[in-house]
Every structure is written in structure tokens, then in C-alpha cells.
Amino acid sequence: MTQPMRTALTLVALGVLLVLAALWGWNAAMKPLPAKVDSAVCVDTDVAAGEKVYPQQVTVSVYNAGRREGLAGRTMQLLTDEGFAKGNAGNAASAKVSTIAIWTTTPKNPDVRLVASYFDHPKIERRDGPGAGVTVIVGDGFKTLAKGAGAARAASDATICSPPVT
Incomplete structure (x- = not known):
């Protein structure tokens, strides 16, 4: 495999990883926060x-x-x-x-x-x-x-x- 081909493949792989990380981050950021647990007063x-x-x-x-x-x-x-x-x-x-x-x-x-x-x-x-x-x-x-x-x-x-x- 030639150097330009390896560089292109590396950039495509890194681009796919970046898109997957962005999707995971967006999904995690958009989830609702856990509800506050009210403890009993007594x-x-x-x-x-x-x-x-x-x-x-x-x-x-x-x-x-x-x-x-x-x-x-x-x-x-x-x-x-x-x-x-x-x-x-x-x-x-x-x-x-x-x-x-x-x-x-x-x-x-x-x-x-x-x-x-x-x-x-x-x-x-x-x-x-x-x-x-x-x-x-x-x-x-x-x-x-x-x-x-x-x-x-x-x-x-x-x-x-x-x-x-x-």
C-alpha cells in the first residue's frame, strides 16, 4: 500500500471515530439529568x-x-x-x-x-x-x-x- 493510500485510510478512520464520538457525546448531553431523590423529613x-x-x-x-x-x-x-x-x-x-x-x-x-x-x-x-x-x-x-x-x-x-x- 502506498503512502498516500495509507494517509487517506488513516484520515477516513479518524473521521469515522470523530463522528462516532460526536454522536455519543450529543446523545449523552441530551439525556435528562437524574431526578433529585427526596429524602424523608422524618x-x-x-x-x-x-x-x-x-x-x-x-x-x-x-x-x-x-x-x-x-x-x-x-x-x-x-x-x-x-x-x-x-x-x-x-x-x-x-x-x-x-x-x-x-x-x-x-x-x-x-x-x-x-x-x-x-x-x-x-x-x-x-x-x-x-x-x-x-x-x-x-x-x-x-x-x-x-x-x-x-x-x-x-x-x-x-x-x-x-x-x-x-
């Missing part, structure tokens, strides 16, 4: 009777039922500063709460009692809350947290919503 955790529950084990969600802008976010920050895990936050404009309410289906659970200890006379209502964990609804009358308990002891076996272990 997971159900069993607590035995007599066991203590600490703020780090409790997920709290806060909703603003008042007209004060950012009240839920500020309240959430106060609770996370005390060690509680951050749940959901948002507005609950349709809720009729003047100061503070806790919505839960398990009012005697240690996580609910622990969260309630950080508020002055919260109204604990037996109902589903919109958020994960213990749902706190704050109204315009809410000012600041009370000196809460460091832990709450479970009076009986219970299930609480704790932050996932990562």
Missing part, C-alpha cells in the same frame, strides 16, 4: 415506655396562621436552635389560631409533650397536622419560646417522627 421511631425523648429526636413543622410575615420561619429557627429537627414550614391562613396550637393525632406522646413544654399554654388539638412530625401553628399573639423541658419520658410505648439517620 421516619417513624418506636419509643418504649419509660424511655426519654430529647429535642434532637423530634421533627417539628411550623405554620403561620397570623398576618406577621415570616412568623413560621422565625419560630422554626427558635425551635431548631433548641435542638429540634426541622420539618415543614409554611402558611396556614385558614387556621383560626391567635397564639399557639399543636395539631396532632397523638396528644399524649412524649414528642408532643416535649414540644408543648417550649410554649406557654399551647392549645393541643387532636387532628391531623399538615406537616411532618409535631405540627405547631403560630398566630399573631405568639412572641417567644418558654423555657422548655430537656426531655420527655414516654408514659407508654409510642411512635414518634424522628429525623432520618444519615
Whole structure:
């Protein structure tokens, strides 16, 4: 085979490789990115009777039922500063709460009692809350947290919503 023939064959082979690489690159670039995997805000955790529950084990969600802008976010920050895990936050404009309410289906659970200890006379209502964990609804009358308990002891076996272990 002559030198010009080898050069031409080499250029054709390299051209084919370039086209194949370009097609592969285009195909890879046009594929959708993998979806973000949402991790759970909290997971159900069993607590035995007599066991203590600490703020780090409790997920709290806060909703603003008042007209004060950012009240839920500020309240959430106060609770996370005390060690509680951050749940959901948002507005609950349709809720009729003047100061503070806790919505839960398990009012005697240690996580609910622990969260309630950080508020002055919260109204604990037996109902589903919109958020994960213990749902706190704050109204315009809410000012600041009370000196809460460091832990709450479970009076009986219970299930609480704790932050996932990562």
C-alpha cells in the first residue's frame, strides 16, 4: 500500500471515530439529568415506655396562621436552635389560631409533650397536622419560646417522627 493510500485510510478512520464520538457525546448531553431523590423529613421511631425523648429526636413543622410575615420561619429557627429537627414550614391562613396550637393525632406522646413544654399554654388539638412530625401553628399573639423541658419520658410505648439517620 502506498503512502498516500495509507494517509487517506488513516484520515477516513479518524473521521469515522470523530463522528462516532460526536454522536455519543450529543446523545449523552441530551439525556435528562437524574431526578433529585427526596429524602424523608422524618421516619417513624418506636419509643418504649419509660424511655426519654430529647429535642434532637423530634421533627417539628411550623405554620403561620397570623398576618406577621415570616412568623413560621422565625419560630422554626427558635425551635431548631433548641435542638429540634426541622420539618415543614409554611402558611396556614385558614387556621383560626391567635397564639399557639399543636395539631396532632397523638396528644399524649412524649414528642408532643416535649414540644408543648417550649410554649406557654399551647392549645393541643387532636387532628391531623399538615406537616411532618409535631405540627405547631403560630398566630399573631405568639412572641417567644418558654423555657422548655430537656426531655420527655414516654408514659407508654409510642411512635414518634424522628429525623432520618444519615
